[in-house]
Amino acid sequence: MNREFLPFSKPSISEEAIAEVVACLRSGWITTGPRTQKFEEMLGEYFGAEGVQVCSSATAGLLMALLALDLEPGDEVVTSPLTFAATLNTIVLAGGKPVLADIDPATYNLCPGRLAEAITPRTRAVVPVHFAGRAADLEAIYRLAEARGLRVIEDAAHAIGTEYRGRKIGSFGDTQVFSFHPNKNMTTGEGGCVVTRDAGMRDRIMKLRFHGIDRNAWDRFSKRGLPHYDIALAGYKFNLMDIQAALGLHQLPALDGFLERRKILAARYEERLAGVAGLRLPPGEPTGDRHAWHLFAPRIESRAGMDRDRFMEALKARDVGTGLHYQAVHLSSYYQERWDFRPGQFPAAEAVCAEIVSLPLFPDLSEADQDRVIEAVRGVLGG
Ligand SMILES: Cc1ncc(COP(=O)(O)O)c(C=O)c1O
Structure with missing residues (x-):
């Protein structure tokens, strides 16, 4: 059959957005400037937050937020093993020791009980991940953080639009970092933003974001600005x-x-x-929350002749793309060799990582195409 390959994700870009990009290209100012300022203001209104700062990626945002904690050698930062490399890498790059606490298999997010066990006198911060756009158990996490004097940097890469008990992620709490990568809930090509209620952190990030200089190029080179600047720190x-x-x-x-x-x-x-045999549906939307459904990631149970990897291959043969979010990050060579992580340490996350697969889900996915996916899944699993 001659039909197009269906990707697991695709951004929805309107004609107005394309026209805006073209207008920007024609305007004579294409780097950080008036459109970035306006976007930051709009994000500030969206979150009801002061001083939202956009940046080149969520990875950059996480790194800057963690650097602002001034971690000392041996300081520990606890996060979830069910996440992308960036969450752990930025802890290491900011000078911290990555510590993991297993997930709750019912939510795929950090298990508060495991988190409490992972906290030591050296713990400085917790990085909960709102996996797939489903809010982490923030009440328990913030209660623990408050009791133990820890900072909370939420990895909200999947979670713009997510709500926890009626409140948007990014509108309360300590610090949140969002991603605008093309497969995320909204996109700027690459990009991200940091929201924090800590004015000192905002000031550090402003400098870290641009060479340690406390004003951006637009402020320096536009009619109202002065080109002179000071370098307050060695920035990125x-x-x-x-x-x-x-x-x-x-x-x-x-x-x-x-x-x-x-x-x-x-x-x-x-x-x-x-009810499809061999497929376990992902955790659903909790009452009172808004799940952003960044991913729809069921589990494919391993059995004779079928496992997640074979399932992905079989869907590909039927022209259906899938994603893998995520391989167990702590079992990659670097994290085993440098940080001594071992198979079996986080059984709940490892079980999910071995079976999880992301099915196509994006706003422009038509119902006919989704039915094609469903038919392919049923065909492959024999359901
Ligand atoms: C959980 C998580 N954290 C951080 C990131 C990094 O986001 P970015 O690609 O914007 O750097 C991603 C990206 O996929 C992610 O899934």
Whole structure:
């Protein structure tokens, strides 16, 4: 059959967003400038937060937030083993020791009980991950953090639009880092932002983001600015360009619609894949929360002749793409060799990592294409 390969993710870019990018290209100012400033203001309104700072990626945002903690050698930061490399890598790059606490198999997020056990006198911070866009157990995490004097840097890469007990992630708590990578809930090509209620951290990030300079190029080179500057610290170059912000200006107002569509598609998957032998549905939306459905990631139970990897191959042969979020990050060579992680340490996460697979889910996925996925899944699993 001659049909197109269906990717597991695809961004939805409107004609207005494309026109905005073109207008930016024609404007004479394409790096950080007026569109970035406007995008930051819109994000500030969205979160109801002061001083939202956009940056080149969530990885950059996590690194800057963690660097602002001034970790000393041996200081520990606890996170979830069910995450992307960036969550652990940035802890290491900021000078910390990555410590893991297993997930709750019912939520795929950090288990508060395991987290409490992982905290030592050297623990400085916790990095909960809102896996797949489902909020972590923030009440328990913040209670523990408060009792033990820990900072909380939420890895909210999957979670713009997620709500926890009626409140948006990013509108409360310590610090949140979001991603605008193309497969995320909204995109700027590459990009991210940091929201923090800590004014000192905001100041550090502003400098870390751009060479240690306390003003951006637009403020220095536009009519109102002065080109002179001071270097307050040795910073990075993690700024977002106006070409990227041009996309964000149109993605943010569309976000609610994107999430509504994701929710409808996730509900269709839940309904039509329920009861398929060998497939376990992902944790659903908790009452009172909003699941952003960044991923729809069921588990494929291993049995004779079938496992997750074979399942992915078989779907590919039927022109259906899948994603793998995630391989167990602590079992990669670097984390085993340098940080002594071993198989079997985090059994709940390892079991999920061995079986999880992300099915196609994005706002422009048509119901006909989703039915193609469902048919392929049933065909492969014999359901
Ligand atoms: C949980 C998590 N954290 C951090 C990141 C890093 O995001 P970015 O690609 O914007 O650097 C990702 C990206 O996939 C992620 O999934």
